[in-house]
Amino acid sequence: MNLKGLRLFRYVVATGSLSEASDRLNLSPSAASRLLTQLERQLSLSLFSRSRRNLELTEEGALFYQQISNTLDGIDEIPVIARDIRSRTRNWLSVVTAAPLANGLVVPTIARLRREGVEMQCTVHVESRFEIESKVAARGYNMGLISLPVENEIIPIDIMPILRSRLCVLMPAGHPLEREGEVDIEQFAAQPLVSLAAGQRWRDRLEEVMGTAGLRPDIAFETGSTMVTVEMARQGLGLTLIDAMVMTPTTMQGMALRPLAGEHWITYASVHAKGPRAELAEVFLDGIAAHVEARRAAEPGIAESVYLI
Numbered sequence: 001m002n003l004k005g006l007r008l009f010r011y012v013v014a015t016g017s018l019s020e021a022s023d024r025l026n027l028s029p030s031a032a033s034r035l036l037t038q039l040e041r042q043l044s045l046s047l048f049s050r051s052r053r054n055l056e057l058t059e060e061g062a063l064f065y066q067q068i069s070n071t072l073d074g075i076d077e078i079p080v081i082a083r084d085i086r087s088r089t090r091n092w093l094s095v096v097t098a099a100p101l102a103n104g105l106v107v108p109t110i111a112r113l114r115r116e117g118v119e120m121q122c123t124v125h126v127e128s129r130f131e132i133e134s135k136v137a138a139r140g141y142n143m144g145l146i147s148l149p150v151e152n153e154i155i156p157i158d159i160m161p162i163l164r165s166r167l168c169v170l171m172p173a174g175h176p177l178e179r180e181g182e183v184d185i186e187q188f189a190a191q192p193l194v195s196l197a198a199g200q201r202w203r204d205r206l207e208e209v210m211g212t213a214g215l216r217p218d219i220a221f222e223t224g225s226t227m228v229t230v231e232m233a234r235q236g237l238g239l240t241l242i243d244a245m246v247m248t249p250t251t252m253q254g255m256a257l258r259p260l261a262g263e264h265w266i267t268y269a270s271v272h273a274k275g276p277r278a279e280l281a282e283v284f285l286d287g288i289a290a291h292v293e294a295r296r297a298a299e300p301g302i303a304e305s306v307y308l309i
Helices: 003-015 018-024 029-043 060-077 078-091 099-115 129-137 185-189 199-213 226-234 281-300
Strands: 092-097 123-124 143-147 157-172 193-196 219-223 240-243 255-259 265-273 306-308
Touching: 003 018, 003 029, 018 029, 029 060, 060 078, 078 185, 092 099, 092 129, 092 281, 099 143, 099 219, 099 226, 099 281, 123 199, 129 143, 129 157, 157 199, 157 281, 185 199, 193 226, 193 240, 199 240, 219 226, 226 255, 265 281, 281 306
Parallel strands: 092 123, 092 143, 193 219
Antiparallel strands: 143 265, 157 240, 157 255, 157 265, 157 306
16 A cells, blocks of 8 residues: 555645645645555545546545544654654663562663663563563563573573572571571571472472482472562561572661572573664673672672672
């Protein structure tokens, strides 16, 4: 369908004059007349009566205009929409991740970049693991942040490991284990624990750690939210397994983290659709690196528990 012909039709209806409508589109009257004839042929409709000097809408033409008037109005918005999309492509980033990483890594990075004067807008979405991987692959988001390994290895995405974070035991400040430099698995297993429900990633990590030591976790309370788990630990309902990068300075108030003895680490990665990446994605990854290094410098307690890859 010829958009220029539709715009001409709209202007003829609005002005009642082929000459004025053709002027608006920088067409000669003869070229405009041919364009209208071509449009009528494409539509198999007679839009105007040519029995008089001025063009007048036929009944078919009037019904057609009524049916598509909103569409015709929108045609003039296409350049504006395209301009907005170009601007959004350059200045807008969409990130998808899990809630703990959104709070502990994504939002602080956005705040840091804004303080540094980076011109950007960002949408932060929280999805399940499978949704993160599949929607990033389909370019539903510019990038995702996940812990490895990926959940579905057949989904075609680029995976970029960005940091490693040591598994730690989270406890209320003043807990007897706070005096320890590291918490042995046996010490941890002797405590009541709070955890995510079975089948969720942090629960799987807890059971794997315990299983390697031939132990079973004593789960006192479980929930479906990592942040609820943190609050349960804060209230003294039990200890939990977590890592420093999902704990912000605010959520650490009244809490203590101690590394779990042994080499127990999580690798976090950014995931991207195959092909070219959004320009802001690289800026954002640099911002993450700067945020992690700033936390390591400011919080000696996590300096040995987090490092960039």
